[in-house]
Amino acid sequence: MLLKVTNAKYINDYKIELFFNDGYNGIVDLKNSIKGQVFMPLNDVDYFKTFKTNQWTIEWDCDADFAPEYLYDLIMKQSNKQVNKIYKQVG
Numbered sequence: 001m002l003l004k005v006t007n008a009k010y011i012n013d014y015k016i017e018l019f020f021n022d023g024y025n026g027i028v029d030l031k032n033s034i035k036g037q038v039f040m041p042l043n044d045v046d047y048f049k050t051f052k053t054n055q056w057t058i059e060w061d062c063d064a065d066f067a068p069e070y071l072y073d074l075i076m077k078q079s080n081k082q083v084n085k086i087y088k089q090v091g
Contacts, residue, residue: 003068005057010049014042016058018071026075030066033074038064 007019014031034042041062042048051058059065 002056003072004055005053005068005071008051008053008058010051013045014048016051018058018075020068020072024072024075026079028071028075029078030074033066033070038062 001022004021005018006021009017011017011027013029014034015027015029017025017027019025030042030048033039042060042064047060047062051060053059054065057065057068057071
């Protein structure tokens with residue numbers, strides 16, 4: 001199955017909640033992913049908020065986009081860091 005972003009919702013700062021065609025959803029923080037010339041306009045949070053979904057992923061009018069696989073993996077990594085942080089606080 002090809003992975004696709006089916007819906008996206010702005011949360012705050014550089015965080016977006018993403019929904020995938022396999023039923024998975026989560027919040028991704030893209031702040032540290034905004035690197036390179038094509039992504040420079042995304043440093044402006046007001047512009048960052050203007051993303052839209054296409055048939056595969058999220059994109060911006062400046063032709064910037066992120067592969068759905070990258071977004072999926074990043075959500076998994078970031079959510080694991082949050083879980084580990086909570087365990088350290090509790091333990």
